[in-house]
Amino acid sequence: MALVDCANALLNDGICILPTETVYGLACSAFSAKAIRKVYQLKGRPSTNPLIVHVLDHSFAEEISVTNEYSRKLAKAFWPGPLTFILPKKKSIPDEITAGLNSVAIRSPSHPTFRKVLDQVQLPLAAPSANPSNKLSPTKFENVVAAFGKDCPPFIDGGQCDIGIESTVLNLTSTSPSILRLGPITKDAIEKVLGIQVGCERIILEQTGGTKARQSPGQGPKHYSPNTPLFLYSTMEQMLRSNAINEGDILILPCAKPPLFFPAKKIHQLYLSSTGHPKEITKNLFKILHDADKLKKKRIHVALFPLGDGLLSAVNDRLSRAATERF
Numbered sequence: 496m497a498l499v500d501c502a503n504a505l506l507n508d509g510i511c512i513l514p515t516e517t518v519y520g521l522a523c524s525a526f527s528a529k530a531i532r533k534v535y536q537l538k539g540r541p542s543t544n545p546l547i548v549h550v551l552d553h554s555f556a557e558e559i560s561v562t563n564e565y566s567r568k569l570a571k572a573f574w575p576g577p578l579t580f581i582l583p584k585k586k587s588i589p590d591e592i593t594a595g596l597n598s599v600a601i602r603s604p605s606h607p608t609f610r611k612v613l614d615q616v617q618l619p620l621a622a623p624s625a626n627p628s629n630k631l632s633p634t635k636f637e638n639v640v641a642a643f644g645k646d647c648p649p650f651i652d653g654g655q656c657d658i659g660i661e662s663t664v665l666n667l668t669s670t671s672p673s674i675l676r677l678g679p680i681t682k683d684a685i686e687k688v689l690g691i692q693v694g695c696e697r698i699i700l701e702q703t704g705g706t707k708a709r710q711s712p713g714q715g716p717k718h719y720s721p722n723t724p725l726f727l728y729s730t731m732e733q734m735l736r737s738n739a740i741n742e743g744d745i746l747i748l749p750c751a752k753p754p755l756f757f758p759a760k761k762i763h764q765l766y767l768s769s770t771g772h773p774k775e776i777t778k779n780l781f782k783i784l785h786d787a788d789k790l791k792k793k794r795i796h797v798a799l800f801p802l803g804d805g806l807l808s809a810v811n812d813r814l815s816r817a818a819t820e821r822f
């Protein structure tokens with residue numbers, strides 16, 4: 496779809512698929528209750544799970560929300576980029592976007608195509624990930640087409656998304672900011688800019704295996720799931736010792752080195768990266784999970800990454816919520 500057609504559709508209560516630097520988004524005007532309903536319906540998204548609104552910059556955010564010193568500092572440091580703020584909403588934002596909450600989630604994407612569309616329409620655009628609710632996020636437009644089939648809305652192909660996981664969500668509605676969803680912008684990086692400590696609900700989820708009560712809607716323990724059952728191990732050593740790995744299963748590994756051999760068993764091995772670098776692993780996470788699903792095997796096995804790296808904590812968070820069983 497040409498950019499101009501996409502802009503026209505969005506200006507007329509339409510929806511379309513756009514690339515962002517995080518994952519593909521299912522975009523619509525944030526002011527069109529009609530288009531927002533189409534987005535919820537296509538995704539099968541519960542109406543209790545609010546959407547993120549995308550804007551060109553912080554001055555657009557000021558038009559739809561009550562911004563503050565924290566949002567200004569953080570936008571200066573990280574926008575355009577994968578950091579979403581939760582701020583008190585202004586009246587112009589319909590309740591359909593926020594699931595009736597009086598706060599709204601806002602970010603400014605850096606993907607040039609998405610920015611061109613924002614510039615054309617001069618509207619804030621809601622854009623949740625372009626996947627059926629709770630399924631794997633799409634990082635290539637082929638994933639979107641495969642997921643929605645004949646119902647797939649018009650799209651712009653932007654190749655593989657650079658970052659590969661969803662934005663960090665940061666609650667800025669109180670004087671103590673707290674992270675509601677781990678993502679590409681790490682807790683350390685946010686604290687450095689603000690000069691204060693920030694809370695983090697998601698790290699607790701990761702360490703307790705998803706039993707902690709959630710604060711933000713749509714942040715349930717089960718999310719981002721492949722169709723194939725996913726067995727998640729606390730460490731690589733534990734995974735490699737597991738007797739739950741059977742002939743024909745899939746093993747997802749950080750990289751190809753060192754090579755692993757399973758005598759007398761045919762195990763499919765997929766690699767998240769060629770280098771083991773956290774950015775490459777993050778970029779490929781959903782792509783490899785989609786690839787694993789396509790193989791239609793009985794089980795996927797994967798291990799959590801050791802805690803320490805902020806980006807890999809976000810990868811661990813996605814794996815924790817993709818898991819069918821934990822060891």
Ligand code: AMP
Nearest residue numbers: 545546547598599600623624711712713
């Ligand atoms: P998605 O659009 O699928 O990437 O998900 C957006 C995430 O932002 C969801 O997990 C929502 O729970 C979260 N979110 C959106 N708006 C709000 C809000 N007003 N308060 C808290 N969380 C929000």
Ligand code: MG
Nearest residue numbers: 623624632661
């Ligand atoms: Mg999503």
